[in-house]
Amino acid sequence: MALNSSYPPESSMYTSSCDESKEETQNDMSTVIDYKKGVKHFIETAPDMKKLPPDFVLPLSANPFSVSYAEIPVIDLSRLAESSESRISTVKAISSACELWGFFRIVNHGIDMGVIEEMLKVAEEFFDLSLMEKMKYSSEDVMNPVRYGTSLNTSKKHSLHWRDYFRHYGHPFHHTFHLWPLNPPNYRNVAKEYLEHIWELAMKIGSAISEGLGLDNGYIKKSFGEGFQILAANYYPPCPEPEKTLGLAAHSDHGALTILMQNCVNGLQVKHNDQWVAVDHVPGTFVVNIGDYLEILSNGKYKSVEHRATVNAQKTRISVAVGHGPELSNVIGPATQLVDPTDEIQYQPIVYKDYIRLQQTTTIRGKSALQAVRTTSK
Ligand SMILES: O=C(O)CCC(=O)C(=O)O
Numbered sequence: 001m002a003l004n005s006s007y008p009p010e011s012s013m014y015t016s017s018c019d020e021s022k023e024e025t026q027n028d029m030s031t032v033i034d035y036k037k038g039v040k041h042f043i044e045t046a047p048d049m050k051k052l053p054p055d056f057v058l059p060l061s062a063n064p065f066s067v068s069y070a071e072i073p074v075i076d077l078s079r080l081a082e083s084s085e086s087r088i089s090t091v092k093a094i095s096s097a098c099e100l101w102g103f104f105r106i107v108n109h110g111i112d113m114g115v116i117e118e119m120l121k122v123a124e125e126f127f128d129l130s131l132m133e134k135m136k137y138s139s140e141d142v143m144n145p146v147r148y149g150t151s152l153n154t155s156k157k158h159s160l161h162w163r164d165y166f167r168h169y170g171h172p173f174h175h176t177f178h179l180w181p182l183n184p185p186n187y188r189n190v191a192k193e194y195l196e197h198i199w200e201l202a203m204k205i206g207s208a209i210s211e212g213l214g215l216d217n218g219y220i221k222k223s224f225g226e227g228f229q230i231l232a233a234n235y236y237p238p239c240p241e242p243e244k245t246l247g248l249a250a251h252s253d254h255g256a257l258t259i260l261m262q263n264c265v266n267g268l269q270v271k272h273n274d275q276w277v278a279v280d281h282v283p284g285t286f287v288v289n290i291g292d293y294l295e296i297l298s299n300g301k302y303k304s305v306e307h308r309a310t311v312n313a314q315k316t317r318i319s320v321a322v323g324h325g326p327e328l329s330n331v332i333g334p335a336t337q338l339v340d341p342t343d344e345i346q347y348q349p350i351v352y353k354d355y356i357r358l359q360q361t362t363t364i365r366g367k368s369a370l371q372a373v374r375t376t377s378k
């Protein structure tokens with residue numbers, strides 16, 4: 001059963017009750033799971049939970065831990081600023097990583113470890129806030145600029161995933177900065193500093209990718225207009241029976257580039273040549289992946305790549321993913337220079353905001369949103 005074709009199963013997550021025996025339900029799993037409060041809250045109210053509640057059991061085709069480990073391409077970003085020879089070879093390495101993997105790791109990126117650690121710390125502090133405080137940001141609207149939630153991003157019915165998240169828009173800050181939380185007290189300053197550095201990094205990588213595609217090196221940045229940045233902090237608490245669920249189902253990201261960092265707990269898996277492979281954490285590095293916008297812009301030369309997150313029984317995993325794309329009102333479509341006159345445009349133009357809404361409201365995951373705007377079945 002393919003992962004992306006089988007969600008959601010028919011069980012309802014809204015009113016589910018547990019059908020385990022009495023002994024096994026001492027932790028009150030037989031009560032309705034008020035899933036909107038989050039998995040962290042849920043396990044705190046059921047500390048002796050030994051079994052995964054049925055609503056979290058996903059129809060996986062195989063044990064998600066029966067995969068091999070892979071080393072994704074490593075790019076030394078400092079070489080982009082060196083002699084033109086180094087720059088050219090780095091641009092080539094990035095281009096080949098985009099084509100073959102859609103994922104790469106960056107080292108020597110110039111962002112201080114302290115800035116990364118501070119961001120992780122405030123993300124953790126956010127999830128440690130009281131439920132009441134976090135619920136202030138709970139919303140059914142997937143386009144809400146600040147949003148606390150759990151499971152997938154969508155408000156539609158789906159099987160539950162073992163994850164809580166906190167998302168908010170970043171650059172251009174003047175639109176939504178005032179909506180960011182004031183608690184934890186230093187959240188705004190730390191997140192803003194982090195997002196400013198990450199935006200610069202994304203622009204640097206975007207310029208190399210533009211060059212690699214044979215475009216002007218400012219092409220992607222220019223296509224962004226004012227641009228759009230979104231931070232997603234993901235919180236994956238320890239899970240009983242982690243082999244039966246996921247923190248995040250297979251999906252591709254909607255933007256051009258996502259820059260991901262995490263605490264020291266592994267969990268990221270990437271689909272490569274139709275196989276899931278685990279990508280280990282390397283401290284001080286970022287994992288970069290291309291999203292649907294870049295697949296569309298390159299008219300399919302680069303493919304956005306499906307990825308997912310596993311959870312584990314012992315440790316909380318926290319990841320911070322920052323997506324980058326064009327301003328929300330831009331119409332997105334392939335770069336005309338990349339459409340061969342004999343070839344057809346492979347993606348219908350669509351307003352980026354509408355595309356995000358489409359991608360965020362699907363419960364089918366995988367690359368279903370991109371498939372919906374494709375003009376060919378290639
Ligand atoms: O937690 C991870 O490693 C992946 C997160 C992710 O893919 C996302 O937030 O889009």
Ligand SMILES: [Fe+2]
Binds near residue numbers: 258307
């Ligand atoms: Fe993602």
